[in-house]
Amino acid sequence: KGWDVVNEAILDNGEFRKSKFYEILGEEFIPLAFQYAHEADPDAELYYNDYNEWLNExxxxxxxxxxxxxxxGIRIDGVGMQGHVGLDSPTLADYKAAIDAYTALGVKVMITEFELSALPSPRFNVGANISDTEAYRKEMNPYVEALPDSISDIWSKRMLEYFTLFLDNSDKVSRVTMWGVTDGDSWKNNFPMRGRTDYPLLFDRNYKAKPVVQSIIDEAMSRRKKTISTVK
Incomplete structure (x- = not known):
C-alpha cells in the first residue's frame, strides 16, 4: 500500500535534523529517498511523517x-501527522490549520501515531524526540496509582474533541492510527523521563475500553445516519 519513506527529518524550528543521511548528502537525501522508493516500488504510495507537525515553523x-x-516531479502521496498531543497543547485550531495546509498541497493527510498524554509536560513542545530525556521529577508523575476522575473527565473531553475534529475533516484525513493499544503498552509511560505512569490511549491497562470509545463511536454513527438521511 505505502511506505513511510522519510521520518522526522525536520526540527521544530523548521531546520533540517542533522542526521547521518543529512551529514553525508545534505537535504538532497530526501528527494533521493523518495526517488529510490518509487523506483523500487512504483505502485506504492509514499509518505513523509513527523511529530509536532502543527508548529508554525x-x-x-x-x-x-x-x-x-x-x-x-518526484512522487509524494501523503503527510503523516504523528499526533503526540497533550491536554493543553496544541490547540484544535492549530491542529486544523496544519491539516488544511497539508491538504492544500494535494496530498493525503494521515494521523499516524496518535495518543493524548494525561500528564503535565516538563517543558513546552516535548514532541517525540526520544533523545530529549530528563531526570525524573516526582511532580511530573502525579498519578502513579490511577487517573483521578476529574482529570479523566478532562482527558475524555479532549480526546473526543480531537476525534470530532478528525470526523469534521474526514474528507481530508484518510486514516487515524493510535500509537499503541493500552495505557500499559504506551511509550509515554517513560518519556521524557523514565518511571512516569501515563494514561494516553483508548484502552486501559486491563484492556478495557474507556468510556470515550463509545462516545467516539456514537459521534461517528450519528454522522453516518445524517449522511444516509441526506442521500435518501
Missing part, C-alpha cells in the same frame, strides 16, 4: 519540502 518547512518534491 515546522509546518511551513514540511509544506516547502512537499512543494520542492512536487516541483522536481
Amino acid at each position: 515546522k509546518r511551513d518547512a514540511i509544506v516547502d519540502l512537499v512543494k520542492t518534491l512536487k516541483e522536481k
Whole structure:
C-alpha cells in the first residue's frame, strides 16, 4: 500500500535534523529517498511523517519540502501527522490549520501515531524526540496509582474533541492510527523521563475500553445516519 519513506527529518524550528543521511548528502537525501522508493516500488504510495507537525515553523518547512518534491516531479502521496498531543497543547485550531495546509498541497493527510498524554509536560513542545530525556521529577508523575476522575473527565473531553475534529475533516484525513493499544503498552509511560505512569490511549491497562470509545463511536454513527438521511 505505502511506505513511510522519510521520518522526522525536520526540527521544530523548521531546520533540517542533522542526521547521518543529512551529514553525508545534505537535504538532497530526501528527494533521493523518495526517488529510490518509487523506483523500487512504483505502485506504492509514499509518505513523509513527523511529530509536532502543527508548529508554525515546522509546518511551513514540511509544506516547502512537499512543494520542492512536487516541483522536481518526484512522487509524494501523503503527510503523516504523528499526533503526540497533550491536554493543553496544541490547540484544535492549530491542529486544523496544519491539516488544511497539508491538504492544500494535494496530498493525503494521515494521523499516524496518535495518543493524548494525561500528564503535565516538563517543558513546552516535548514532541517525540526520544533523545530529549530528563531526570525524573516526582511532580511530573502525579498519578502513579490511577487517573483521578476529574482529570479523566478532562482527558475524555479532549480526546473526543480531537476525534470530532478528525470526523469534521474526514474528507481530508484518510486514516487515524493510535500509537499503541493500552495505557500499559504506551511509550509515554517513560518519556521524557523514565518511571512516569501515563494514561494516553483508548484502552486501559486491563484492556478495557474507556468510556470515550463509545462516545467516539456514537459521534461517528450519528454522522453516518445524517449522511444516509441526506442521500435518501
